Amino acid sequence: MNKLLFEKLDIAYEEMVVIRRHLHMHPELSFKEEKTAQYIHDFYVDLGVDVRSGVGGNGVVARVKGARPGKTVALRADFDALPIQDEKDVPYKSTVPGVMHACGHDGHTAALLHLAKAIHELREDLAGEYVFIHQHAEEFAPGGAISMIEDGCLDGVDVIFGTHLWSLIPYKTIEYLTGPVMAAADRFEITIQGAGGHGAAPHQTKDAIVIGAQLVMNLQQLVSRRVDPIESAVLSVGSFVADNAFNVIADSAKLGGTVRTFNPDVRDMMEREMARVVKGTALANDCEIRFDYFRGYPAVVNHKEETEFLKDIAESVPGVEHVVESKPQMGGEDFAYYLEKVPGTFFFTGAQPAETYPHHHPKFDFEEQAMLLAAKTLGAAALGYQAE
Incomplete structure (x- = not known):
């Protein structure tokens, strides 16, 4: 049966490219993917497949039942784009200013x-039933997965598989990992309210820039001095805004950044310790500092049995030359929510093009033939799971 499936996918490859490029030219941001969702819905309607739109927002779920009883296998793909200007010089360049598929969701x-x-x-x-989950809003928390789950996309599902085309992994490579594979992704904002004044009279002010600089340095010590070296954590301040004239001491400043962790206990500790550092800095400088911490996606934790099953399946897929264990990544993914509900695994399909740029880069692209390997691997997993 795998042979027949692979033959059909080989035949469909050119049309797969057409669809990918159409979506690439017409990207839509998270929670605004109305036309993309309609495109997906219409595809299934034309096939005569049972499909439901508006699942948890803009999500689309299609179901195909085999002729014989069996297990229910879910496969998931996301379809939102990013607020990035497409700088590639290709015929399928984004036609929407400031919006592009810079992460492979079109593929x-x-x-x-x-x-x-x-x-x-x-x-x-x-045998069995196959659930095709087309998820909106992966790129922006709270994401689309959690609302789609609440709206029933996993009802009756026994297992779920998902993949990500990865531009930094060589083509014809599948990477897998049991346990934590992608990090919990949180966001924070810190607003400093000092007392501005003339640059020539700093003693009459509470300099928000100096206070912010103290915070940046103090927060950097949390990972190196508070997190167990055996564990992993990242704290990055990505934004520091205090715009003033050259001779004005800042009245206020705003910092923003992200925290990435794998262990829930470390995640809790980072939030708690950040709040303590902010409170202490405010006390030391006799100023007001507001600290807001926003929890994003939890860590993606692959199930052992399903991951080992996927590894064995991938090794039998024509065209896949390397199946290797990956390293955990600090990027976030709301596929985590599916894995909290049902067994499954999330793996990476190598899609490195000749000219390589990282994900979320204005010139991001991927090797389109990797879509075929992703489809074959997911398909082989879905069919093979019926025999487990």
């Missing part, structure tokens, strides 16, 4: 659509 969608089509065409020879 995820194209691959899953044609995998669904192939499985639909083979349904009379298949």
Whole structure:
């Protein structure tokens, strides 16, 4: 059956590219993906597949039942874009100013659509049920996964598989990992209210820039001096804004950044210790500082049995030359919510192009043939799981 599936996907590859490039030219931001969702919905309607739109917002869920009883396998792809100006010189460059697919979600969608089509065409020879989850808003917390789950996208599901096309991993490579594979991704904002004044009279002020600089340095010590070296954490201040004339001492300043962790206890400790440092800095400088901490996605934690199963499946997929254990990544992914509800695994499909740029870069692109390997690996996992 895998052979028939792979043959159908090979035939569909050119159309897969057409869909990917159409989506790349017409990107939509998180929670605003109305036309993309309609495009996905219409694809399934044209196939005659049972499909539901508006799942948890802009999500789309299609279901294909085999002719025989079996397990229910879910496969997920995301479809939102990013607020980035596309700087590639390609025919399929984004037509929407300031918005582009800079993370491969257009490729995820194209691959899953044609995998669904192939499985639909083979349904009379298949057992079980196949759930195709097209998720909106992966890029912006609270994300689309949690609302889609609340709206029933995982009802009756026994296992879930997902993949991410990865531009920094060589093409024809599948990377897997048991346990934590992507980090919890949190965000913070710190607002300092000092007392501004003339640059020539600093003694009459409470300099928000100096206070902010103290905070940046003090916060950097949390990972090195408060986190167990065996554990992992990242604290990055990505924004420091205090715009004034050259001879004015800042009245206020605002800092923003992110915290990444794998261990829930470390996550709790980082939030608690950051609040303590902020409070102490405010006391030391006799000023007001507001600290807001926003919890994002939890860590993506792959299940052992399903990950080992996926590894074995990937080694049998034609075109895949290397199946290797990956290192944990500090990037975040709301696929984590699915794995909190049902067993499954999230893996990376190598998609490194000739000219390589990282994800979320204005010139990001990927090797389009990797979509075919992603679809084949997901498909083989879905069919193979029926025999488990």
